[in-house]
Amino acid sequence: MKPVIGITSNLDSTAHMLQNTYIQAVISGGGIPFIVPTGVENDAQQIAALLDGLVISGGGDLNPILFNEEPLPQLGNVTPERDSAELELVRHMLAADKPILGICRGHQVLNVAFGGTLYQDIISQSASPLLQHDQKAKRDHPSHAVHVEKGTRLASIANSEKILVNSFHHQALKDIPAPLIVSGKASDGIVEAVESTDHHFVVGVQWHPEALMQNEDQVSMRLFEAYMKACTERMAAVEYH
Template identity: 35%
Template sequence: MGARPLIGVSTYLETAARWGVWELEAALLPAAYPRMVRRAGGLAAMLPPDDPAHAAATVARLDGLVIAGGPDVDPACYRAERSPRTGPPARERDAWELALLRAALETGVPLLGVCRGMQLLNVACGGTLVQHLEGHAEVVGVFGGHAVKPVPGTLYAGAVPEETVVPTYHHQAVERLGTGLVPAAHAADGTIEAIELPSARGWVLGVQWHPEMGDDGRVMEAMVAAAG
């Protein structure tokens, strides 16, 4: 059996996390992410925020990259005024993940953006975000679900050709698409639910939902196949 593709997954950086008797600063990643990677045949490596200058060298050691979900992207990253509905900035994570994204796009390393990761992919390509969207995160702290319909002929449709109900929890979304990006799926209300970059050197997809919280592993399986 050959080596499993090494898939880097970005993480949270929290000022106070608790385990046992400890309450300390911690790099965190929900266990659903490495489980999703493992089920798809990959090996997950956590990538906590670091100096953006090291991003290119980091990506060069990976077979694939996942930018995980998390806090709102700082509107300063896309030159917008902050809405009162936008959450506190995570500037260290924004800078690190934008550098990882750009390194992956430059080198052709397969890339999957999840929720915030999709939004940050759009920003990395020059796009903007809707800072508050109703109906996509109805109960605080509880994942919802709604249908998404693939755009025929896209990378996403190649992996998931039919309309599916996906696990969702977000209040921000793509506003203006970044350069070269195209919609790959939509919600019933017209919200762009997946984006991809046909001109990229490698496999590039962003999904607005949280595939790690569901049972459908086809998106991650397609990404790991591209990485392998």
């Protein structure tokens, strides 16, 4: 039996979209990808029961109302129905302690689901100079460094105090509540990775490891391997009981 991995999709007008790299990353890791559409918040508990793991994919901005803010002029496109579906899915997956990997926007969704907040636009809200966080290079090219916190799950996966990542975002994590801890930061202070200390495997990364895997980036491959291993372990535990 292979673990069934839900991957959230992005709603653009009348079409649901998902980069093929997410699907291929799950398949190559030994899982069965299950694309989760927007608009399923009322059925999130039943969907979570079907899944062995969840990947929250990248996409547009989160609605700032979710963290008690009003929109700044620099806020991009928001999809409230996607926000609702993903947050409900995350809550039910957390309650069942099933593995979650949040990628880019998904990293931000995780933080908001725990009660955290976001910078709506790091360029206009930062008091200090920033790196380029919306790179002009292709998706599978690493563009800046992330400094990994010692003693974290990410550190055990990376086997390095510094890794290179790609970058496609203008929002970022601001207030980060327990049980999330910061496991990686860019040199300009932007939070690039978090993980939960209370769950079997809950990790958020601001970059796109599934894209870097196309160039056989070793850290990205080990991250997905660790995630898929956790999903397999969770599936086995449920079957045992």
